Amino acid sequence: MTDTVTSTPTPAPTPPPTKSRPGGSRLAGVLRLREFPVALALIVLVLVTYAANPLFLSPQGTKDLLLNATIMIILGVGQALVIITRNVDLSVGSILGLVAFGTGSLFANVPGIPIIAVFAIGLAFGAILGAINGLLVTLARVPALVITLGTLYIYRGLNNAWAGGTQYFADDRPDAFGALSVDTILGFPLITLLAVLVVVVVAIVMAGTRSGRDLYAIGSDPDAAKLFGIPVGRRVFIAFAVNGVLAGLAGVLYASRFNSVGATTGTGLELDVVAAAVVGGVAIFGGSGSVVGAAIGALLLTTITSALTALRVDKFWQQAIVGVLILAAIIIDRVASIRTARRLRLSEARDV
Amino acid sequence: GGGSESGGGSGTEGDQTITFIPKQLNNPYTDVVLGGGEEGAEAAGFASSAVVGPLDASASSQVSFINAETQAGTNVIVIAANDPDAVCSALEEARTGGAKIVAFDSDTNPDCRDVFISQVVAKEVALIQVELISEQIGGAGEIAILSATANATNQNEWIKFMEEELASNPDYADIELVAKVYGDDDDTKSFQEAQGLMQAYPNLKGIISPTTVGIAATARYLSTSEYKGQVALTGLGLPNEMRPFVKDGTVTEFALWDPAQLGYVAAFAGKALADGDLTGEVGETFEAGDLGEREIGEGGIVIVGPPTVFNAENIDDYDF
Amino acid sequence: MSDTKHTEMVEPTATSAVSADTTKTLRDEPRGRTGWARILLGRDAIMIYLLIATIVIAMISIPRFASPVTVGFLLLDVIPVLLIAMPMTLIIITGEIDLSVASIAGLTSALMGVLWQAGWDIGVVLALGLVVGVLAGAFNGFLVAVVGLPSLAVTIGTLALFRGLALVVIGDNAVANFPPELTAFFTSKIGATGIPTVMIGVLIIVVAFGVILHFTPFGRGLYALGFSTEAARFVGIHVARSKFWLYVASGGVSALAGIYWTLRYSSARSDNASGLELAVIAAVLLGGVSIFGGKGSIPGVVAGVLLIGTINYALRLGRVSDVVLIIVTGTLLIASVVAPSILDAVKRRRHDRRVRRELPQAQPSGSVSA
């Protein structure tokens, strides 16, 4: 028999037979985490590459790995927030581009502007762009995919119109600003620590606060969320705005790390970011997954490129391998959820 | 002048039009080239000049711009091809409509243009870069090339000459070319390719990047990493972009021609073609304004000028 | 059992049953439109009016736009999007999506280049190109329809995979020397009409998809399963099978687009058609297909594709920068989904006013069952 437990007509039974998980099975809990397979893949990848090419984990190698992942991690966290609410933001590449160019232009045109002010302005700029997405999605109640595909084009167009052929180079920015993405603490680049901080804060909010949990509820069933009285519009709007802020942060950091910012900065990033979240176990239709997973996904995707190069795998194979990895992640996720469902059925059948 | 027999919008000498189609809009190098081009167009006496082009440097995106120009009856189309063949049939159609085709910067298939205005002799560019890197690494060791897109005509031609030179010239016997990678003229991608090279080839001594985006991105990576000063870098770069890296010692020397001259000469070649003074035969000459007389060489190629080598001493004398 | 027998059977029930209509309606409230009004004022019709208006404005304001040459160049430009938009429309109507289409076109192109370079017969090259597209589509179809994975995620994966395979196949080479007769055919026009010859084939494909979607039981099923796969299953619709074949069709048509691309530009490269997927989806959505599935039509999508193509071409002819073009495209896309909800809001407001007029705010109830 399957789960007849809940409807057995036997008179009110003694307390529910569910046992709280004893401490010993904490390991089993970890193994069942959605993030586990991705994290495992990442570890295996790094170890294999390290075995073949020890330079891969040299201080410089590690630093490069982390730096490469930093921007993607921040974008992945933001995207995960939005995807969890059953939306998507395809305009992040364009937002990043606009903010990065804005950062370059601030330094070039306002000599002596404090770095902290640039960060503040960049984040605010990102917030505005994200908020526009959020407003359009929530007020007009139209699908985010369409809206953000539209703003992907519009923001990119504005960036082109604003920048024209102008590019700002690393030289135009203060050394201290560039140093953010060069200096390290205990081998960790400063901006990577910033990204880790972002992950931790957002993860705590998502898991431990009511509004964070609301986002999951909304993604799980938006209609039910409305019936329930969750302020769906406000929450989704905030998710988009926060995603904008994070894309803005990524834009500022981009300007710190890379040489030039111009009209095309950040082009084509959107699908990579979504892929990072998906690889990290964020369900594309919302309701489940975590920002930690998305961050690990981002780290895995950026690491694979470096690893293949370090392993001297023919570069023509790299993209194909990334594709296989994305598919593998989705399939593993599905297998895991089928097994969870079976486990639930079995355990409830036993309870009869 | 002779009567040009343009079909669509035939122009008498007074109202001829010229349009520049670069690989991609909003690219600093291109902007310098186009600046020279528009100046040249005015000096050569075109009634109007325009710049149109795609925002991305993809192979086929230039075709619809060529089509639109064909239909607009433009007399001279000046193009830097993203793909030598993809633009061909569209250019053929433009020629049928009476337009003259000038390729510049990056050649099309020779069959579908009248002349090609080249920066410099391809081989000369290649040799200069090999020479520079050899000097910087002391004539021995592993080197790699970080190029633009895998299909870029001009880059591929230079790389071919470099490979030949490295193989045949006994001076370079101790230099080994270990890798060719492509940054797609994208800042981020070039940056990561440079980084990958360092890890994959721990003994790497030098990098040649024959593209302005690639050399700048690589320089930025080197200057922020422990490889600064360890790995030599040269190639083709814009002085304005490379200045900080020359000053901080990441890069000692690199080369480039004056991009503005490229556009300038192209405009005059277009004018001569449109007026019927030039047909594209080898040995013909035309007057290129301030830059004097130019001759059409083998394969319908016009050479603009020798490349300049930039270093800490002279870089402040240039502004482009 | 015959029809008439059946009628007799239920009729008595009907007559003896309650006939009170509990669904009261308001006076002078616009009812759901019927017949011609529905067609002439529908979403598709509006797209077509918009297209016609755009063409007329372009003809007036842009010199030389009104010419057969325009027709030729414009159509040549939109063919790949138009082709891929057909299966994409059906796929989106079922509530799925296919982001890998452009990569399949690129893979086809790369394979054609390599095979042709290796000296294979061009007929075989074309056939194999098509076969690889169909296989790629079947792979997507297997993962989405049979395994049941979310299509957005799957096709982001195959977007990378197929493009990666294209790179593996052809690397950084470009193959250009396809038979001139063939490449010439792909840009040739039908007489003096300016219409490209290949449009005949494209038209056949468009009509075929239109008929399948709008006039066959299969098409009816697609709308139903777009809204609810479970309810669709209960009326006998083969959900997995339908979706699988749509992805196969998408792969096949994407391969055709890849072949067209290769031969029109006479250039087989790994990056052909890259980024086309978003352009196709933008056009399909602009054409009135709901990204949530269940809504959309082929005429609307054709109008959407042509609208973007026309604006595109007109702006280029007018030497307006591509910057403006992408801003216009984005704005149109947003407007196309936001406008209906603004209209709805206006309608609701008008409705509320009418209601307040008709229903006195406090009327004594007193109504007792008689």
Place this chain on the structure above:
Amino acid sequence: MSQEPTTDVATPPPAVLALRHAAKTFGPVVALADGTIELRSGEIHALVGENGAGKSTLVKILAGLYHPDAGEFTVDGQPVAFRTVADSKAAGISVIYQEPTLFPDLTVAENIFIGRQPKGRSRLISRTRMRAEARALFERLGVPIDPDRIAEGLSIADQQIIEIAKAISLEAKVLVMDEPTAALSGVEVDRLFAVARGLRDRGAGILFISHRFDEIFALTDRITVMRDGRYIGTHDTASVTTPVIVREMVGRDIDQLFPKVEAEIGDRVLTVSGLSSAGVFSDIDFDVRSGEIVALAGLVGAGRTEVARAVFGIDGYDSGSVELLGRALRPRDPQAAIDAGIGFVPEDRRKQGLVMDLSVARNATLTLRNSLARFGLINGGRERAAAVEWTKRLQVKTGSQEYAVSTLSGGNQQKVVLAKWLATEPKLLIVDEPTRGIDVGTKAEVHRLLSDLAGRGIAILMISSELPEVLGMADRVLVMHEGRITARLDRADATPEAVMHAATATREHTE
């Protein structure tokens, strides 16, 4: 007529909640023309009315989900205008909607406490406390549901129980329940009633909507009747009888609720032999003859729906066979079953029976899409004609054939489901809970319809959890318990005691 409209009654305890003369329209449809309800604290108040009478609409106004077009609304005597559901919650109103609204990806505990999760010392959500509180709630309801299980895949009954747990945990002063018992079995209903009475005794006002009169009379203190979107009147439950209420609801007398007409029973249409599916059901053997109504009775969760799904081909099975008119049916192929002449009215009409966003017409002809085609192409004219014909025959009340079927009331939706299957002229009709959530008037109509169909020689397999329906309609009753058939009773032997005994079968019955 014995009734005392409360509007006239001299002010006894003041109403904790009062909605008067409320109106709500959707486009041209007037869902609620003059809705009035007065709920006192410490009472259980029934709201009854035919399908489409506007009960759910009224509930959604109370919940703050709909904004009324007209009317006055007071809580504790103070006028209120809820803008969102949150406002009504804040005012102490807790609602169980007609359709369960769980978040499938969240755990059961989180589903109950979403938006008001207990916090720990760190001011973050404390999962331990949440789990413990959820467990305490289930104990109070007497049902063992694992609070850590995700809600995905729960049966409708479990979902409904979680809704109830959610609502009572709010300790609201007003609890509104829109057909909470529709998916529950007798035992669970009893427990719900006990809880409801407990809440009432603590002073809560409870608004209870149901189509089952036995429940209404067993539980409630007062009854408000609605018809056609209008308030008709309010009665003390003790001083009124079912016929009175029914007459007010439908505006006429209902004489015969279960008009079973004897039909001539013919040849075997459906033969099911040895059907087993591991862990779901086993050794199911039965047949249905033409003109016969066979009822599958049993408690919720006995596996009746699963058997029906396997017969129809929605689910597969491990062994056994299904034959229609002597020809074996292909497993897992509903289209083959339809072609062979089976129609299936599923239990969940919103998810399975209808494509809610498609028009009434399209829904009605979905089953016909193959037969409406000539040379593979569908004839639009014939399609429209078929839709009009069948919705007319079943008297579907709708503004237009083009309206989305989601805009119809529950009963009218069920009629559309029936219409689309009758249109296929089936030889065997499987109906799973055909009158779930359907009002008396329509229910009688559905019963008459089924009876008529049987009279015309159609074989009918009916699954129902309502004993009177089973006993009234069936020629033969098969009782299931834990995936097995535990009794086969002829009409004459089918007493309530016999059926219930087999449904709660002890070991000796199953072996």
